[in-house]
Amino acid sequence: MVCPNGFATWSLMGKQRMEKKKEKEKENGGSEGKERKDRDLRNEAEEIRKIREKLKKQLKPDRYEHSLSVSFTSVCLAMRYGYDLHKAELAGLLHDCAKQFNKEELIRACRKDGVVLSQEMLDSPQVIHSIYGEFYARKAYGIEDREILSAIHNHTLGKPAMGLLDEIVFTADYIEVRRWKAQRLKEIRQLAFVDLQRAVYEILHDTVTYLEGTGSYVCRDSLDSYRYYENLVKKRGDTFVRPYN
Ligand SMILES: [Fe+2]
Ligand SMILES: [Fe+2]
Numbered sequence: 001m002v003c004p005n006g007f008a009t010w011s012l013m014g015k016q017r018m019e020k021k022k023e024k025e026k027e028n029g030g031s032e033g034k035e036r037k038d039r040d041l042r043n044e045a046e047e048i049r050k051i052r053e054k055l056k057k058q059l060k061p062d063r064y065e066h067s068l069s070v071s072f073t074s075v076c077l078a079m080r081y082g083y084d085l086h087k088a089e090l091a092g093l094l095h096d097c098a099k100q101f102n103k104e105e106l107i108r109a110c111r112k113d114g115v116v117l118s119q120e121m122l123d124s125p126q127v128i129h130s131i132y133g134e135f136y137a138r139k140a141y142g143i144e145d146r147e148i149l150s151a152i153h154n155h156t157l158g159k160p161a162m163g164l165l166d167e168i169v170f171t172a173d174y175i176e177v178r179r180w181k182a183q184r185l186k187e188i189r190q191l192a193f194v195d196l197q198r199a200v201y202e203i204l205h206d207t208v209t210y211l212e213g214t215g216s217y218v219c220r221d222s223l224d225s226y227r228y229y230e231n232l233v234k235k236r237g238d239t240f241v242r243p244y245n
Helices: 006-027 030-059 061-081 087-092 104-114 119-123 125-141 145-152 164-175 185-192 196-213 219-236
Strands: none
Touching: 030 061, 030 087, 030 125, 061 087, 061 164, 061 196, 087 125, 087 145, 087 164, 104 125, 119 125, 119 196, 125 145, 145 164, 164 196, 185 196, 196 219
């Protein structure tokens, strides 16, 4: 016997199925969203591949390896702290993109491109690559993202109240797998994945203490960063707990 309402029942079931499908797609960001996501991921992988290729030609082998390691470490920290993985990968990869220039070349490039350097910067040439790096990442690698450019700019001296990506790259630069000289590396590496701001403080503390101990000049910006993170840690009333033994 044919149900007099058969067609209506069939279309209702069909409608329900369609709605369920749509709901599932919505959960996955929609079929359109998924396609876009796939495309974005492909584009991101292609962007990283091209930048690596170019960077490899410009940097010395050790510097290139270091850049890769900072990039991987930045991604790990971004996973831990819920930051955009692609931006972390890019920032880590490019943080030393101006490191192939020597002091004279950097000063000349800054003058030519209108990047202003304070007297303090001129007296501490080791930090100029991060100042010019921000400009060079835009000029040579087409980076426009403000957070990435800021992370490149601040990776050497830090600054008070850094953003999350600044803190990630600053820390990754210190703890990446090829680093071996700093005294408390093991401890700070573990701490970085427990409490990032505390790790930033410890890095600044050890850097400033080391520079003062060797009679080297400590940049004002570095001291400002140190004081800011020291206050932050004090305000939080942290008691320092070793993450692991
Ligand atoms: Fe650097
Ligand atoms: Fe570096």
